[in-house]
């Protein structure tokens with residue numbers, strides 16, 4: 032078999048293999064003596080287009096770009112109106128850190144979202160119980176604001192609904208973007224695992240296709256960075272930094288689904304997605320293929336993060352703003368609701384902090400624009416191959432952390448276990464989830480309130496059921512391009528845009544992550560920790576009392592009905608008396 036030959040890139044910094052995949056050459060130190068722009072120098076004066084800027088990763092991307100590349104000219108954000116807010120209002124609220132209030136009814140279930148204005152420092156409100164608001168400062172943009180109080184002037188919102196034809200961008204905006212954009216970061220997607228296929232296809236594939244068409248009209252475009260997922264090819268065990276053949280030709284699928292009604296699509300979805308677990312991973316794989324089809328016309332990079340978690344260092348350690356992936360699991364376990372889950376103790380938990388993903392994304396944008404690789408470069412942004420940590424260890428540290436920093440108003444003391452055994456898990460679901468939920472709901476009914484715990488557990492079981500696929504097995508990702516990209520950075524850029532996952536200290540990261548869920552997702556105050564501990568002690572006493580009463584009750588029932596139980600009881604009591612008198616006698620002799 033012929034070995035793929037390797038020819039040097041024009042600038043001599045990468046190698047183009049005849050198998051079609053560009054490989055980076057380790058050129059650490061090779062940039063010395065050249066006038067190579069650093070990352071902030073490259074982004075200076077550039078116009079950047081970002082989709083998904085209001086999402087978890089998009090916000091961190093916007094913040095980091097503004098803070099670490101202060102000379103960037105403008106950030107054009109494609110945003111849709113939502114929940115009664117115009118896109119200008121949403122972006123302005125994001126910048127001034129006004130956020131949507133989530134209103135909860137007395138059961139803690141969400142009723143509505145409503146915009147609320149606040150002061151310059153801003154705030155983030157995530158939980159309002161029974162209409163009572165609790166407010167805290169949102170930290171995300173505080174550091175940028177310190178450096179440049181007028182940073183919001185660089186943000187230009189563009190109204191766009193990605194599921195609409197032409198992305199619903201006005202002709203004037205299309206013209207404006209075509210004339211000025213230099214770099215595109217495409218983050219928007221639906222990340223729900225239960226998304227109907229048609230909608231997931233519309234957003235994750237067709238919108239990507241349309242964005243690529245728009246990108247091709249951009250006269251000064253230097254790089255198009257597409258955010259994919261490391262699980263796009265989760266039907267494979269070993270995943271290289273290449274774009275694999277798609278499960279089906281995207282165009283054919285789009286054409287055929289167009290005429291089908293929703294119920295037919297729902298019926299054929301399992302057959303279509305095949306050995307992938309959900310429509311999300313399936314459509315993300317198709318999106319990669321769509322992006323690859325344009326690699327001859329555009330400079331493309333594809334970033335594939337694994338499970339994106341709270342920030343490692345920036346803007347503050349532990350920053351997180353959602354319940355997705357492990358965050359919801361941690362919170363449910365910390366609240367004492369989740370007691371058991373199916374996961375493999377020894378499987379690698381491929382978490383990657385959001386700030387590292389964003390640092391890599393910005394560096395990849397720079398590399399793509401400056402070095403212009405001949406074909407799309409894929410970066411598997413994962414930790415498992417370099418600095419592995421396992422689900423069993425995560426469980427241990429999460430529990431430890433929530434014991435040290437308990438969440439407020441826990442349902443029970445946090446004590447969760449993961450198991451890979453299906454039957455064992457079902458047993459614990461019955462004993463530790465359903466049984467306490469029934470008792471709790473019974474008590475609520477007795478006190479004239481609406482039962483709610485069973486409903487919460489049903490939702491929780493649905494959610495963790497969707498995650499178990501990812502926590503029960505592991506994958507091997509080749510992350511050579513990530514290491515190679517790091518070697519291309521100047522020492523200064525390596526510090527500013529750090530994505531060296533070897534530096535992650537997992538126990539410390541998990542502790543900050545758990546504290547982050549408490550502070551930024553649940554909006555709880557650290558000064559309330561003594562009260563939370565007191566609450567846990569109260570729960571422990573309730574449990575002891577309950578257990579004692581249960582034993583006494585069962586025993587009473589037995590004694591009343593069985594002669595043998597009475598004999599055992601008298602035997603145990605007389606044994607205790609004998610032991611006590613022996614103990615008293617021996618202590619008198621020794622005196």
Ligand SMILES: CCCCCCCCCCCCCCCCCCCCCC(=O)SCCNC(=O)CCNC(=O)[C@H](O)C(C)(C)COP(=O)(O)OP(=O)(O)OC[C@H]1O[C@@H](n2cnc3c(N)ncnc32)[C@H](O)[C@@H]1OP(=O)(O)O
Nearest residue numbers: 222223224260355356357364371372426447448494501502
């Ligand atoms: C034993 C325990 C041990 C403990 C220790 C731990 C040991 C280790 C254990 C192992 C860990 C395994 C982790 C593996 C993760 C792998 C995943 C990565 C794979 C690929 C990564 C990616 O490539 S991609 C990102 C992944 N993608 C998601 O991870 C989305 C999933 N998720 C959904 O697919 C939907 O979520 C789903 C679920 C259908 C529900 O759907 P649902 O409709 O029932 O409910 P929703 O979640 O939509 O919630 C509706 C709205 O209520 C808001 N809300 C909800 N609860 C709230 C509350 N308590 N307080 C305030 N607000 C609340 C929420 O914020 C929404 O608000 P809004 O609508 O305004 O956004």
Ligand SMILES: NC(=O)C1=CN([C@@H]2O[C@H](COP(=O)(O)OP(=O)(O)OC[C@H]3O[C@@H](n4cnc5c(N)ncnc54)[C@H](OP(=O)(O)O)[C@@H]3O)[C@@H](O)[C@H]2O)C=CC1
Nearest residue numbers: 083084085086087088192193194218219220260336338339
């Ligand atoms: N989070 C994770 O663990 C991982 C994420 N990824 C990938 O990273 C990217 C970002 O993920 P993340 O930030 O977590 O996701 P979020 O769900 O937090 O953000 C999604 C973004 O897409 C926007 N969006 C969704 N639908 C539309 C639409 N119809 N029109 C316009 N905008 C829309 C959302 O806007 P709006 O605010 O209006 O809803 C939001 O800004 C995705 O491509 C995802 O696949 C990859 C691996 C892991």
